[in-house]
Amino acid sequence: MTPLLSLRHISKSFPGVKALQDVSLDVHAGEVHALLGENGAGKSTLMKILCGIYRQDEGDIIIDGKTCDFHGYQDALNAGVGIIFQEFSLIPHLDAVDNIFLGRERRNRLGLRDRPGMIREARHLFDRLKVSIPLDCPIAELSVADQQFIEIAKALSLDARILVLDEPTATLTPSEADHLFTIMRELRKQQVGMVFISHHMEEIFTICDRVTVMRDGEKVDDCDIASTTPDDLIEKMVGRRVENIFPEHRCDADYNDVVLDIEALRLDADGPEHSLKLHRGEILGFAGLVGSGRTELAMGLIGATRPVHARISMEGKPVRLRHPASALKQGIGLLPESRKTQGLILPFSCRDNISLNNLTQFQGALPLIRRDQESRTAAQLMASVRVKAPSPETPVGDLSGGNQQKVVIARWLGHQCKVLIFDEPTRGIDVGAKSEIYALMKELTARGVSIIMISSELPEVLGLCDRAAVFYHGRIAAELQGDDLNSRSIMHHATGGLSS
């Protein structure tokens, strides 16, 4: 039987990175195909090629035996590919019907919107999915699950026969996820082929027929779900790796000296109470899947969001962190996840970005900034983290991702920070710069700075951290150290502990 969809020998490079190398994938009609791999393994790139958003360098996309040539998302839609992104593309103020028919409204003979006709069609679509969704209320008032079902209905209304679901359950409650699976089974009966991306082993073994495992841009294996086990899949996902981009492992932590003691931190009234200790010179990893609550904990810790309840002490003394400014005063800094939207002032030069929270150091008797002193310090800091920029006056937006990250790091080095929180410090950075940033972090711990590193990349956690807290669904599922700190146990706890 010819597969409904066949991706053949797909390769794709981005400047400096080989994102995909000779990946093939077959999906048959009525099959749910799991696509499994760590962050950065190439799943998203592969799916974006399937949807016409990127163009492959080599290889073919074959649908129903016909080779397709996609020049954009629209071409993929016309060929019967639908994708449900993690972030929805619905208009929150419009109702379900208007969203489904956005841009291709049905018209009556007078050329006006044929709303009754569209309502009929929408109802038919929802019947097909066996869901009931209110048709005339703004979708912003519906649950995330309902919005997702509307996305699916919209894809089906475009005659999609291949449906890509990119981590659809990440934002759903377990019962909503069950409902989604019911819908997927229904679609399976209707011979729709589905690609299902998820990190949750439990879900993959519940709903999928086949699985393809990817690692570092290559296909590692594909097999029937029935013939494999969760442990086996994790083994293939993680693999063995070259780890020479990490500095030689050397533990700078002094486990008799607690720098930051989160005795109790509760972010939501009904959320769990976190407690955690950070020692001097330690690198503590926050591992877990995207959306597992790591960033939220860090933001609550420094007072960027208001926790419901917090009992925190620094070096034995209780502190109240109500604002990032009070955290800074206590010597805690956070380098946020998104450099461009949360870290840098893009119109500013490197110098102005670095001195942003150091300016008061350059004041004399009058509250005026001494420019020469500011420039000198900024230049020193830039040199100390090895920012490659033509001059300190260069707009920070002109630098590469790695150098931008170094500018953010330099900003915090101007303070005598005791704790630095790095949120995904190497996202979107090439390997060389990654390795430099790792080396910088080790230099910091050698000077007695303690680091919390939030990372979704397993090798990073393993290569750098002395200890790791593994998050799952908003709580710390485990703290791992020593021999327990290995990829299998992290994945085990990060995916809900089902895979043992």
Added chain:
Amino acid sequence: MSQLASTPGTARQSLKARLARWRRTPIFYPLIGFIVVFIAMAVINDNFLSGSNLSNLARQASIIAIIAVGMSLAILTGGIDLSVGPVMALSGTIMAGLMVAGVPPSLAIIIGLLVGAAFGAFNGVFIAFAGMPPIIVTLATMGIARGLGLIYTGGYPISGLPPEFAFFGRGSLAGIEMPILIMIAVYALGYVLLSHTATGRYLYAIGGNEEATRLSGIRVSRYKLLVYTLSGTTAAIAGLILTSRLMSGQPNAGVGFELDAIAAVVLGGAAITGGRGMILGTLVGALLLGVLNNGLNLMGVSPYLQNVIKGLIILLAIYISRKRTP
């Protein structure tokens, strides 16, 4: 030989580089526009360049120019202050009312300025701490300020001010008219604040990326409160000059001044979305508006047509600067 040949070449190149750097500053195109319009007006009108006319021009422009300093701060942080015109009128009428009631002028002026600052702070509390959009907050308080001024005066101008009060609008010091001197002083303070203090840098940072600024440990709300307080204060200073110039407290003064002030800021090269602009650019923008008003008046252009011409020139100026600036 090669030495001789290369020297002028490098000199030219460094000049080119300096010019390129100049062109990147927000003030470059506004300044060129100002010079072009200024020369055009001087060519068209014989009287334009006379000392008394230029002095007139600067004095007439001073009120909008001073309001535009506070407006620059608001726009720089990504906000706006629509309440400046009514706040100016409110402060001015309160000064006038107090003086008529027998309060010494110096105390009346201080109270009037504090009213402006307090009203600005009132705006700031809603914007900075309640997180409401500046355009909505100041639209609402614009009506409140106007209403308070009308209630205070009963809707009539307050006249009969002590003659020594005329100094701020009609007097001069060292041969320079007071409104112009006050304008220069306000701009000097604004320049020092924005270019030489940490606070000024934070205002640019807030406009450039508020979230990043906050996460860097800067108390963004406090600085926003400061911005609107200062904007209320500059409006009150403008109210002082206007009331002194007219020698009466006019509750209906300053209608549409917020739009002129916004025009001055934007003509001065500031980004309406915040993060980019220079205080001296705003001065150039305000003077450019002044030159247009003055020149078109001298030419005897009908006031109705003046509005159309001014609007078109603003559109053209901003179109050019947006296209050219990186």
